[in-house]
Amino acid sequence: xxxxxxxxxxxxxxxxxxxxxxxxxxxxxxxxxxxxxxxxxxxxxxxxxxxxxxxxxxxxxxxxxxxxxxxxxxxxxxxxxxxxxxxxxxxxxxxxxxxxxxxxxxxxxxxxxxxxxxxxxxxxxxxxxxxxxxxxxxxxxxxxxxxxxxxxxxxxxxxxxxxxxxxxxxxxxxxxxxxxxxxxxxxxxxxxxxxxxxxxxxxxxxxxxxxxxxxxxxxxxxxxxxxxxxxxxxxxxxxxxxxxxxxxxxxxxxxxxxxxxxxxxxxxxxxxxxxx
Amino acid sequence: xxxxxxxxxxxxxxxxxxxxxxxxxxxxxxxxxxxxxxxxxxxxxxxxxxxxxxxxxxxxxxxxxxxxxxxxxxxxxxxxxxxxxxxxxxxxxxxxxxxxxxxxxxxxxxxxxxxxxxxxxxxxxxxxxxxxxxxxxxxxxxxxxxxxxxxxxxxxxxxxxxxxxxxxxxxxxxxxxxxxxxxxxxxxxxxxxxxxxxxxxxxxxxxxxxxxxxxxxxxxxxxxxxxxxxxxxxxxxxxxxxxxxxxxxxxxxxxxxxxxxxxxxxxxxxxxxxxxxxxxxxxxxxxxxx
Numbered sequence: 001x002x003x004x005x006x007x008x009x010x011x012x013x014x015x016x017x018x019x020x021x022x023x024x025x026x027x028x029x030x031x032x033x034x035x036x037x038x039x040x041x042x043x044x045x046x047x048x049x050x051x052x053x054x055x056x057x058x059x060x061x062x063x064x065x066x067x068x069x070x071x072x073x074x075x076x077x078x079x080x081x082x083x084x085x086x087x088x089x090x091x092x093x094x095x096x097x098x099x100x101x102x103x104x105x106x107x108x109x110x111x112x113x114x115x116x117x118x119x120x121x122x123x124x125x126x127x128x129x130x131x132x133x134x135x136x137x138x139x140x141x142x143x144x145x146x147x148x149x150x151x152x153x154x155x156x157x158x159x160x161x162x163x164x165x166x167x168x169x170x171x172x173x174x175x176x177x178x179x180x181x182x183x184x185x186x187x188x189x190x191x192x193x194x195x196x197x198x199x200x201x202x203x204x205x206x207x208x209x210x211x212x213x214x215x216x217x218x219x220x221x222x223x224x225x226x227x228x229x230x231x232x233x234x235x236x237x238x239x240x241x242x243x244x245x246x247x248x249x250x251x252x253x254x255x256x257x258x259x260x261x262x263x264x265x266x267x268x269x270x271x272x273x274x275x276x
Numbered sequence: 277x278x279x280x281x282x283x284x285x286x287x288x289x290x291x292x293x294x295x296x297x298x299x300x301x302x303x304x305x306x307x308x309x310x311x312x313x314x315x316x317x318x319x320x321x322x323x324x325x326x327x328x329x330x331x332x333x334x335x336x337x338x339x340x341x342x343x344x345x346x347x348x349x350x351x352x353x354x355x356x357x358x359x360x361x362x363x364x365x366x367x368x369x370x371x372x373x374x375x376x377x378x379x380x381x382x383x384x385x386x387x388x389x390x391x392x393x394x395x396x397x398x399x400x401x402x403x404x405x406x407x408x409x410x411x412x413x414x415x416x417x418x419x420x421x422x423x424x425x426x427x428x429x430x431x432x433x434x435x436x437x438x439x440x441x442x443x444x445x446x447x448x449x450x451x452x453x454x455x456x457x458x459x460x461x462x463x464x465x466x467x468x469x470x471x472x473x474x475x476x477x478x479x480x481x482x483x484x485x486x487x488x489x490x491x492x493x494x495x496x497x498x499x500x501x502x503x504x505x506x507x508x509x510x511x512x513x514x515x516x517x518x519x520x521x522x523x524x525x526x527x528x529x530x531x532x533x534x535x536x537x538x539x540x541x542x543x544x545x546x547x548x549x550x551x552x553x554x555x556x557x558x559x560x561x562x563x564x565x566x
Binding site: 121125 | 392
């Protein structure tokens, strides 16, 4: 009885929910769907409001290759993002683990100080960072791209959180079995925390791939260009070929969208990891 | 668990790389930026000028414009986005709803787009010969294309629409995660007691999510005060600096024109103060409502 009454009330409300959620979903997907369709159409057709896929994708793609060094930018973007993600996960998971497992007064204080770094806006450190990288002669290197973002308070916090739920008995047992401290980390902790690593991987890779402000400052050479910088270059000219432009946008968006669909669950956990 | 000396030392070794990197690439530059903000000059020829830079920025029309722009985005866009995200999350937190996963994925999808990409997509959609104008003309609303991006009010509105599109799903995911911690039977009990959907939303969902709402408000404030990619790639800061953000202006002062690092550092420190100050205010307000 009660259940059916609840269901009745719910069903009435659900009608509105379906309408609103459908509209919002459509609005969310539309710009991306339109971008994909436009990548397959000629520039004139894009301005004519054509909403069905055309046959110009390969022509657009060829034209993009002719004006921009897509291959180099693709390789660079993957290189920077992968190197940064691997190092970041290693450094931050070690630290997060240590802040929890070996915590004492000193380390707790250091953790608190580190957390204040989260409040520092990137522009506030942009100029000194640029000067440091320039004076170390690191401009246009992978090191320049990755150094400021390897260690982030948010990732350290995520791994500290996951170490908190890691049973301390296991650590004690491993010690009795004669495992060294670093062996406990990579033989016991690392293999059991796949979800946290996956979440950390998605947010780090996406942030690295999409980075724009910092690369425009330190990657000044044509050869060290990234994909977001390349597409931003496409709109600098007077006449923009929309078809070609959208192929560039598509190539820049594809890797992160694939990761999003494959690891969506972890991505959501990653961005909300700090609220647990 | 008591630590022996060796274990404690191991701990310090494990966390040393992360801590050193944050110290070198966050705290050291912050101190250097503070020192820099009291110096003036072009390029590498700098001399101490006290608070000159801080005084100067308040008579710099472009900077004041950029400060105002950031606050326009903050005051209009953040509330719209957070309220929309809350309502969508509340709707999706309904056990009887079908296609939940599909809706969630669709609304969350814009987060996977890079900031540069979506800025360019919106720039193209709202171009003079873009799709929005095409439809407005087709529907007979306009005779010729409206210059959305060269008119200051509409250019700001386009930026706000783009920001709402990109970030609503992101915030919604926070609320959904928070709602999972709320016992669903509370909702069922409220329904049996005859509470309306609006009442449930206002009296249960919002109060229980307060800590997360506060978190998202602080994050959004922080993000909005640092907007860069949209200003550069969607409107180019134009027309006549009507949409330029503080970060964009600081970037121009530092790297586009003759570099004035001292002045730029002072402006960036103002952002740091604003971020910290607004976070404090929000935390105060968030606590008071208890």
